[in-house]
Amino acid sequence: MTAATPKAAGSAAASDPSRPRKVLGPLIGLLLGMFVSMLATTVVSTSLPVIVHDLGGTQATYTWVITATLLTTAISTPIWGKLADLFSRKLLFQLAITIFVLASATAGFAQDPSMIITSRAAQGLGAGGLAALAQVIMADIISPRERGRYMGLMGAVMAVATIGGPLLGGVITDAWGWRWNFFVALPVAVVALVIVQFQLHLPKYAKRRVSIDYVGIVLLSAAVSLLLIWVTNAGTDYDWISWTTVWMVGGAVLAAVAFVLVELKAREPLIPLTLFRDRTFTLATLASIATGIAMFGASVFLSQYMQLARGATPTQAGLMTIPMIAGLLVSSVVVGQLISRFGAWKPYLITGAVLLIAGSTLLSTIHFDTDFTLVSIYMFLLGAGVGATMQNLVLVVQNSADPRNMGVASSGVTFFRTLGGSIGVAVMGATLATTVADLLRAKADAIAAAVMSLGDQAPFWAEQVRSDSLPAVATMPEPLRIIFEDAYARGISQSFLIVVPFAVLSLFAIVFLPNKPLTHMTTAERVTADAAVASAEQPTEGASAAGTSGSGASGTAVSAAGEAAIAGELSAPGADGEANDKVRP
Template sequence: MASASSPAPALTDSGMTRRQVLEALSGLLLGMFVSMLASTVVSTSLPVIIHDLGGDQAAFTWVVTATLLTTAISTPVWGKLADLINRKLLFQLAIGIFVVATAAAGFAPNTEWLIAMRAVQGVGAGGLAALSQVIMADIISPRERGRYMGLFGAVMALATIGGPLVGGVITDGIGWRWNFYVALPFAVAALIIVQRTLHLKPMTARKVSIDYLGIVLLSAAVSLLLIWVTLAGDSFDWWSLTTLLMVGGAILAAIAFIVVELRSREPLVPLSMFRSRTFTLAVLASIATGIAMFGASVFLSQYMQLARGATPTEAGLMTIPMIAGLLVASVGVGQLITRFGHWKPYLIAGSISLIAGSALLTTIHYDTNFALVSLYMFLLGAGIGMTMQNLVLVVQNTTEPTKIGVASSGVTFFRSLGGSVGVAVMGAALASSVTDLLGGRKDDITAALGALGDQASSWASQLQSGSLPQVSAMPEGLRVIFEDVYAQGISQSFFILVPFAIVSLIAIAFLPNVPLTRMTNRERLEASEADLATVSVAEGMDTLTATADFSTDADGSHRGETARAASSPGSPR
């Protein structure tokens, strides 16, 4: 008696079962988790770290900005390499760079060492961000990718929720240096899983050419701009010779970069991509998303600790509403896009939520009802979740298969660049606001110090050192003043985000509403090669026919005409 055969598992558009897709993605997801965890685990402990290392607000900003800057600069390099050589090997290399730099940061004796290691960390993070999107395009069609983009959003949300909580517990318990080692076992596991489960078809061999001059010029332009934004108004005047030299140098480096990219055979950022309206508008929208994502994670953590007196662990718990919004929006919208195939309404809703959240965060004070602050954070997180990954999806859907790597990394590059510039500008605005506000409260601070008795001189020397204060440890009189000052400064810094969020909405509104294809990038590439082969064969047949028509016999008769006459129905045999 024959047994009934079990039904075959359903195949995705790529011809793989869902289990096979999930196995292939498992290493990518774990690699992204490592990247996010290593970054977020120190977010709530950064005020403590900078205080212990004797750093000021500028050092705090640069610990974050250094990572974002190198992530932005390295992302298009990784994307270009992804179009040229083995993507699996590149992904493993990115994990290795990231983890080694993260572990080295744990030994930081001062803020300079920490900033340097965070910069190297950003090189690996750029590779993980760019390559995960490119590899996903190889094995999943855009129509189905929404579901799996939701998984990436869930992993990011898990790392963003768990990281600050774990980091806060570690900092309050055994010390902040252990935050930098927590990602190591996950990194080893990611390398093993990627090796065992990720199987990509070999790429067509191409000659590798890296635009080294473009890398140098781009690094110079962005670095000069960020250093100027960070130091202007403190180390030198906004209107000064130093400003002229730094801003002029940044402009000249940017112009030289554009010239080099236009003439390069393998440009770092192909400017021809901007001929695509989809790519250009997605880049504009991604800048606001980057500022919102990185700016909120940095300055909301400061708000919780410096304006509400929270410990690192409490700060991690208090930022959960924003991550909840990101998680719900990214997973839910990803499922809806895969089910119905429509993406534009969700992107518009996300940009509106981004505007609302950022605008409402400009109203927070040190004593604002936390339920309201939670609502504002949730709206901001939902806006990020609905726009961040789906902007990459929209670009991948309309990009030529051979340029998918550089297009994906291009959007990620401008998102990271927007984040790095945004964090630098918000940090500079915060430092300036705090200085001005503390100057206006000088009498109140003097009175609060006078009420401390023997402790007054100790606290006065700490405040004059210029290092980032530990507000939660201050006496009541001083703590209220500093909480109020930092709350006002942080809320004012969020004004910078609002106009970028509005531009994001306008850009998304004008995005061409192109339906999502059901073909993977590999299938699109094979289809285009097949079309090219068909055209080549057809052109070859035409050439043979033309040759036959005009070739002649020795007696002067046309062979082609003779052959056609012999094969006609009425011809004699």
């Protein structure tokens, strides 16, 4: 009789007709958790100009409200990923939801820019956990070959949250005020917690000694924070070339070097540098940076473009960004289904990178009076590029990563994507602020003439123009509004130029990714198979005495051991008395 190999056993498990049903329950909980994170973030995107204006904030405040969330998300993502390799992933996921919801509620009571920025930073801690842990848990219960269609569902959920969030946020802001935007995710979060508690049952992994790399956490936080603070404030609070720049950039570099040295010696490194020996991980990380810049930059500055350059209300701005989200929705679902059906992934990622280049390049040409049909096409192309690449880059890494490091490998890609998005948004925001300030100074005479033409209203609008607060452009009289719309449109289009070179880098990275076939085994099955093979390869006294004459039997024994181990794992009762075939697909 021929013994089945671990791969064959994994394929058999993947073909189980009841598998989709077993996956559906926990998957709904994971997707709702992701939905909470996305909704609470996007619901305020259309109301941010109103929020910053009401709280007396500036363009720098606007950027920091976004950057604070991205900063803490980037820093916390690899920490959550490392914790996922050491502690209960289910408990960590529930903790992340709780942190996110509490921070969102606090943001709803903000009274000044500092409070809203602090609350958004706390939101990022929970968002980092949700982003990292959802990917890791999906790898536990779904094989890479099957995961394509489920990644498509995740992309669809993100698209719905991104469509519904701005629309809902605009309606809430116009009807009841922006503060209610921060409370809208609470009911969804409660449902997600309940479903995860009762539906998500993960396989038991062997316990091992836990060690947290606290020094690495501090150094990584210092390096990323200094870099983002410098990028955000340079050009406004201080010059790009100044002593402040020297010490902040120098401090970030020193902290980064120290972080690398610590990671090389740490017993449980926060980001194992050995991951970069894997060409797939390194190239996927580079490609993810461009995706992050495009995704976060577009979500932030397109909404600002609609309101400050085209005079839209928050509700109208949400409606006007639908073409980008439609592109993301269509490409993520279609590409996910195609990957699962045919097993090929590289052509779709290359196509996505090309669309990313096209969309970002075309958006760098928009003006305040550009035909909105053209703007819609540009947004659709950018969204389609993000949808085809974002989740599937994580899938490619998970397919080749060591299953024992699945948490840090998955969160590593997410970390660099978020870090790229954070730096990208900061640079785009700084570019926008500098460009708008320069353009308005150049048009000082035209602004003065426009104000003087307003008669009795001239003193009021003169005071508004001199204020450093983010202007409510849509409420301005037409002579002033046209000047400010033109300035913000040109500033935002200049910002999108920053995305283009990174999108080109993403294309080159994807082209050189190793075209490795997708496996049919989940992470848990790969761990079991590896353990079974390693156990079977251990020489016994009898095997040593048999010498080389038993080599054929030894090979059969390895396969048989792997098959037996996987079969036992899939059917034997677990520690809690339930059969594992009830708790894992």
